[in-house]
Amino acid sequence: MHKLWASTYKEMLLLIRDLGGIAILFIMPILLLIVITLVQDSTFKTISDVKIPILLVDNDKGEISKNIIENLSESNSFEILQKSSEEEAKEAVFSGKYQLAIVIPKNLSASLQKKVDQNVEGILSKFGLEEDTLAIAKEVIPQKEVRLYFDPATQTSFKSSVKNGIDKMISKIETQRIYKAFQTELGEEDAEPIFDTENFIAFKEILPTKNNEEIIPNSAQHNVPAWTLFAIFFIIVPLSINLVKEKNQGTFVRLRTQPVNYATVLGGKTIVYLCVCLIQFTLMLLVGIYLFPAMGLPGIDISGKLPMLYIVALFSGLAAIGLGLLLGTIARTQEQAAPFGSTLVVILAALGGVWVPVFVMPKLMQLISKISPMNWGLEAFYDVFLRNVGFSKILPEISLLLLFFLITIIIAIIYNRRKNAV
């Protein structure tokens, strides 16, 4: 115990003497959290503060194009800039000046009207309500296409959401046209609308509640756990470098000749770096609670969750430290440890669902993500932060994190023993 305490004290001294290192350990994760939350905040808001400028070429100049422009403007997501030529719009988008150009084809309003009339009259004639439909039915109306030009650098998710939005908007306009055509054919053109054009089937998101109040997830509640975990796991890099540096500076050679086991050396590092993880976590929470609201970002609510959050942070920290100590034991140089460690954290974060939710991953990746300690940590954090579960629900995840720590430490000790066997 005395040796473990001495190792811990030594590690603490080494750490506090490296002020630059401490600054990086504590400031960089906070900076990361703030930047990511600022960047992602708009995607969590129903109405975005930011309008994306898009180009629109109106070759129709009719009622439909007017409707499209109105709908796009009302969405509050886009700032519409009209262009007269499709070629000009295409060039501006493909050169990256704009993300999107929408080209409304010529005669869209007239053609749609004709097509709708044709369909409505066709239906009515089946019921004997229309006498002479043959002439209209014979005319073939070519399909019209609204052309979309995207900047090649535009992300697929943005493209999909824009395409879906425009598709939904056009469908709605078409439906309204059909209803209107029916009303006209029935001779009720000037009367009040007979058909209700609003959607009959609506959907409502039911959110978890606490004290009869809905808990609405915001960007901070998603980002604080995810990026805190990312920062906790980044401890792998300084920790593995610390171990490699020790091996290379001769002190480790002396330790190997002393009556002290490797587990004690690792124990001292574990205790100190675990404290670092918990301080990091505390700072991130403080940022989420106090700094975010001051910056106009949504804050996080940790009321009644604090002990559980610290339990998850503690076990996540242990898992990260285990991995860092294993890497530091195996790596021979800092050049091996640093790039491998940082890349490994990024891979674990990707697998763990920090960037892309696990459920949207391909099946194989979903399976692989189940063995990522960052996934266990993230799920446990989400359980506490967003799902408001009890301790028993996070027990499997924190058990896995503890098991991961024990396995990595045991491998590190066995590896060291075999490598230095005499």
Add this chain to the structure above:
Amino acid sequence: MIQINQLSKKYKDAEDFSVKDLDLKVQDGEIYGLLGPNGAGKTTLISMLTSLLKPTSGSFTINGLNFKENKNQLKQLIGIVPQEYALYPTLTAFENLQYFGSMYGIKGDALKKSINEHLEVMGLSKFAHKKTDTFSGGMKRRVNLIAGILHQPKVLFLDEPTVGVDVQSKNVIIDHLKLLNEKGTTIVYTSHHLNEAEFFCTHVAIIDRGEIIVKGVPSQLIKNQPGANNLEDVFLAQTGKALRDYA
């Protein structure tokens, strides 16, 4: 007593043995100098004797103990002063010594007393609370030495303890080692300073290409070597004048 029997070490991918079938006996209370040109196998031998390297073959015991069966007991018995500075640069001399002393199980006031005494003898008391990265080479060597002797080892291994230090530091180190020896510590040390070894060691062994060429009491070796006036003459006569660069 150190008893070495047919001890050999061949590094992976190396063509030759670094230490080959080496037999040596070091009696209690001796100061035994292992001398030899670069690459002779001195450091390899000391590394095996201090559990840093696994021998390819052969065996050895220190005070009747071996590392396979009595690892921790043996580690408590020996001290090592490595060739490189085995110190944490951002810790003070006192903090370094406190840590390494703790690893030998020394604690509390006994540890503080031992550290202060050694620092005093080595002329480092007023630098006790300065970081070692501000120390000169000689000062680091002295702290390096103290870290290996805080627990009063029965056998002390030193790998070139006076390399790269000024004359004053060298004298302090040698005087302190003599004092330790007088108190009963057996010393095994390697050095390139043949003049120093001649007067410091009770016994020396000249090693070349992993084998002991000659061993004995320095004065006797000089006497037995025709035309030799000092240990350096013996050394050159035994190992030749060809350069021994290796990589």
